[in-house]
Amino acid sequence: xxxxxxxxxxxxxxxxxxxxxxxxxxxxxxTAPDWPGYGARAPLEAPGSLAGLxxxxxxxxxxxxxxxxxxxxxxxxAALLDRLPAPHGLVQLGMGERFCHPEGIPAAELAAFRRAxxxxxxxxxxxxLRWQLGGEPDPRASHRRLLDLVDDVDPATLxxxxxxxxxxxxxxxxxxxxxxxxxxxxxxxxxxxxAAIAGADRVLDHAGHCPMLxxxxxxxxxxxxxxxxxxATRSAPAEEAPA
Numbered sequence: 314x315x316x317x318x319x320x321x322x323x324x325x326x327x328x329x330x331x332x333x334x335x336x337x338x339x340x341x342x343x344t345a346p347d348w349p350g351y352g353a354r355a356p357l358e359a360p361g362s363l364a365g366l367x368x369x370x371x372x373x374x375x376x377x378x379x380x381x382x383x384x385x386x387x388x389x390x391a392a393l394l395d396r397l398p399a400p401h402g403l404v405q406l407g408m409g410e411r412f413c414h415p416e417g418i419p420a421a422e423l424a425a426f427r428r429a430x431x432x433x434x435x436x437x438x439x440x441x442l443r444w445q446l447g448g449e450p451d452p453r454a455s456h457r458r459l460l461d462l463v464d465d466v467d468p469a470t471l472x473x474x475x476x477x478x479x480x481x482x483x484x485x486x487x488x489x490x491x492x493x494x495x496x497x498x499x500x501x502x503x504x505x506x507x508a509a510i511a512g513a514d515r516v517l518d519h520a521g522h523c524p525m526l527x528x529x530x531x532x533x534x535x536x537x538x539x540x541x542x543x544x545a546t547r548s549a550p551a552e553e554a555p556a
Contacts, residue, residue: 315540318374318400319345322384322407323474324438326352328462329383332525336533341540346373348386350470360473363389367396376400379540384408384504384522385474391483391494399491402543404536406497407522409509410484417506420479427475434468448501448521455526493543497535499524515539 319330327345337343349369350356357365366389374380374390376398382390387408394403413420430437442459446452487494498505498513499520510516515535517524524532 315341315537316375316378316401317341317343317536317540318378318380319343320380320382320386320390321345321348321351322386323478324441324466324471325384325459326464326466328352328464329459329523329525331462332458332529333533336530338533338537341537344373344378346370348389348470350467352464356467356470360467360470361476363392363396367393371397374400379404379543381406381536381540382408383525385412385478388412388477388481388483391486391490392481394486394490394492402493402495402540403490404495404497404539404543406524406536407499407502407504409496409505410487411482412478412504414506414509417509418504423475423479427479430472430475434471438466438471445504445522446526447503448499449523449527450519451527455523458526459523495539495543497539 319327321327321329327347330345347354349366350360357369359365370393374393374397378400379402380390380400381404382388383406385408387405390403391405412418413423426437443456446455446459449455495515496513497515497517498510499522500510500516500518501520502510502522504522517528517531517535520528520531
């Protein structure tokens with residue numbers, strides 16, 4: 314049995330994973346906990362604290378699972394590898410070592426978005442929810458589906474998430490990761506630089522940043538296959554050292 318923990322991204326609660334529910338193979342069990350401040354879950358007193366986040370998520374992120382982190386969720390999951398017992402593996406979906414990149418989302422563009430969020434959090438979040446769907450085959454249908462799935466998010470948690478997108482760099486953590494790490498990307502993800510898409514371990518065609526909305530069956534199949542490979546890698550006996 315393969316156990317997966319699905320982690321959502323900035324501005325979006327765990328409801329976004331519901332389209333995958335009918336597509337998992339029988340040997341997979343899935344949980345999709347909300348981050349603090351998302352859905353009905355209370356926010357942290359210090360929403361930007363990784364130590365507080367690790368404490369709050371310890372039960373939700375067990376070691377006997379593969380963590381699937383989408384977007385900001387992939388960045389946070391990687392950051393928590395230093396603070397929680399190592400899982401069987403980590404899949405970053407639509408994310409890499411850092412968020413900002415000159416050929417993806419430049420730092421100046423994120424800074425402008427943060428200023429807009431400070432002026433009007435609700436309108437800025439609504440704009441982002443629509444904009445991130447630009448790489449999907451039918452952005453309007455994906456947007457309607459997204460609005461049916463997600464709930465409100467605590468504004469202070471959203472602001473802290475933008476700070477994390479601007480500041481977190483998990484290159485060091487991933488270079489010495491205590492578990493297998495893989496990357497999955499949509500072919501037309503508007504948030505990722507082309508090099509990150511080309512360098513992903515698996516790329517989903519006809520999908521952008523939100524394949525759970527546009528290609529849920531293909532995404533579930535890809536995640537099940539990738540996590541099965543990681544579990545096999547982790548459990549394989551190490552080669553004997555030469556005498």
